[in-house]
Amino acid sequence: MKNYAIVLATIFMLFFTSCESWLDIQQEGEVTVDQLYSTGEGYRTALNGVYQAMGRPALYGREFSFGLVDCMSQQYDLANESFSTDLYIKASEFKYNDVSLVDFIDNIWTSGFKVIANANDLIQNIEKASPELFEEGELERTLIMGEAYACRALMHFDLLRLFAPALINDDQGTYVPYVDTYPNIYATSMQVTPFLDKVIADLVKAKTLVADFDTTAAGIMASKNGTARMSKAKYLDAKFGYGDFFAGRGYRLSYYSITALLARVYQYAGKTTDALACAKEVVEFGKSSGTLFYKDDFSGITNVGTNVEAFEQRTDLKLKSSLIFAAYNKKAYKESEIQRYFRLTTVDDNGSPVSPDYFKIKQVELFNNRGVEEWQTDIRSKNLIFMLQDVLPISGKWFVNSRNPEDSEHLKISPVLRLTEIQYIMAECYAREGNYGEAYRILNDVRGARNLSPLAVQGSWEEFQTDLIGDARREWISEGQLFFLYKRLDAAFNLNGTMHKLSRGEASLPLPVDQK
Structure with missing residues (x-):
């Protein structure tokens, strides 16, 4: 059995400031676990610490976005006089065992499991906590618990995508442990399929737990558009009496983002029917009220010029309406x-x-x-x-x-998750069913919103895959998703003028020495 000594993370006390949003909390110093979990505010702090760690450079703040993973996907031309960082060059050449990359890759693994350890510690404490500790009682307790489960699932899933083979090339080996207790000094690695089952189970539970807030009138108001999702909650406070902790749902794993994440995981697990059901749910959020939660809105970037x-002058370079x-x-x-x-x-x-x-x-x-x-x-x-x-x-x-x-x-x-990916998931699900008309309708909806004419409907999986990848290459520039598309589909891509498929050694980062 493969074992890995999971690094147990130190939890820091973070303080709230009246002039900043909930996600702008700053680090002050260490506290004991008993102190941290003695108040509802402490639980808020612990959850914030999990999200902050996910935003650091080793994870979604760089390597899972514009950094390492996009270099691996061949998004960039690094063989030029304008680039000198050797480790990214080596990553783009799939030389993962190069001396410049070994410690760098190990740090990604360690950083991911620190997030998981903190999420597990939070889960184990909040499961036995009294609702009376929390300002909003049981509603707040279950919300925090659900988000912690979702963070644990997301972090595990992306470590699996990076360090283990996709199902299409699964060799039934064991790669990444699924750690669901704290502390867990020695965790046993798992095969890919049962690992994915655990990710799904955590997300299903998380979705149920956060629903009590996110599906209320206040929760809907906090998620109904990009401005609401990515801002503070003065309107929530004024109308419902909720403070900033309940705002910024676009930076938190809400009912809606968990549903989208489930669509991604179900697709990766080969569960097409479930993936399509979740994806449909996401694109239709808000439809009954006449205002979709997620949509394409390029009004903040439409002025002319590339200089x-x-x-x-552009005000929305991250396109918040589709985030x-x-x-x-x-x-x-x-x-x-x-x-x-x-x-x-x-x-x-x-x-x-x-x-x-x-x-x-x-x-x-x-x-x-x-x-x-x-x-x-x-x-x-x-x-x-x-x-x-x-x-x-x-x-x-x-x-x-x-x-x-x-x-x-x-x-x-x-x-991390964007509407376009959910549309891609739907299109692919229909294509796998042989319904290419519907698959291209969705793909052409994406293209039309980006000022492009519709593609002719093709009648084979190979042709559809080519068109899907062609659009995804443009959509996911500097967002870290393209490599995983190539890997999941075992698709060929242009590598220095030659069509190339990822080999087993190129498709996954090497496991840390202690894990092998």
Whole structure:
């Protein structure tokens, strides 16, 4: 049996400030577990600590978004004079055992299991806590518990996607442990299918627990559009008496984001019927009231131009209206070194010269669709790719504004789940059923919203997969999802001019030495 000594995380006390939102809590010092869990405020703090850890650079704050995983997906051209970070170059070459990457990869594993350990500690304490500890009683207790279960499931799932084979190439080996107790010094690795069953079970339970708040009038108001999901709760307080803790549902695993996550996991597990049911539920949230929760809205980026002046006028580079769940890090500009990879100049913030490290987007065939050039029409090229110094294409989602970049709200947001992925899931499910008409209707809805003409309906899985991947390559620039699409489908992609499928060694990061 493979065992791994799970690093037990230290839980820090975080204090609330009246002028900042709930996710802007700052670290103050260590407290004992008994002190932390003696008040409802302590439970809020513990949950916030879990989310904050997920937003750090080793996880969703960089490596699971624009960093390591996107380098592995060949999103970037790193073989140029504008990039010098060796570990990302080695990752793009699938040289995971290179000395520059070993400790780096181990840190991703350790960071993920620290999140899991903290979630487990929170779950075990809140399950026996009295509702009287909490300002909103049992409703708040079950909400926190449900989110903790969902965080545990999400973190396990993404570690599995990164460190274990996809089902299409499953060898029945054991790779990642599913740790559901705290402390757990030695956890046994599991096969992929039973591991996924545990992820699903946690998410189903989490969805039930958070429903008591998220499906109420207040919960619906807190999630009904991008502005509501990604902001503080003055309107909740005024109308329902809820404070900031119940706001920012787009940065929390709510009933709606858990449903979307279930669609993703069911699809990964090959459970097409369940994936389609959850995906349909997500796209129809709010339909009965006439206002969909999740939709495409490009009004904040539609001004013309790919230069600095144009991008500095854009107000919604992360497209919040379609965001279902995102990680948040108030200090991302420095902690995730955004100024290093997306800066406007070749000097640092102190004016000192620095080596350029730009994540230059590969443009070969990216906006060419079956011989038709769509670079000039697709809003994702016209309005979301920034031409640095007029020659280097980099992701506009991480555009560094020259005015107060540390305060740029979009740089603090790392997308994890977006409406487009749910539409892709639905389209793929229909294609697998042989219903290519419906599959292309959905795919063409995505394209139409991005100023593109509809694709002709194709009649084979291979042709549909080509069209799906073609769109996903554009949609997921710097969002960390493309690699997992290639891996799950065992799909070929362009690698230095040759169509290439991931080998077993390329598709998964090596396990830490203690886990092998």
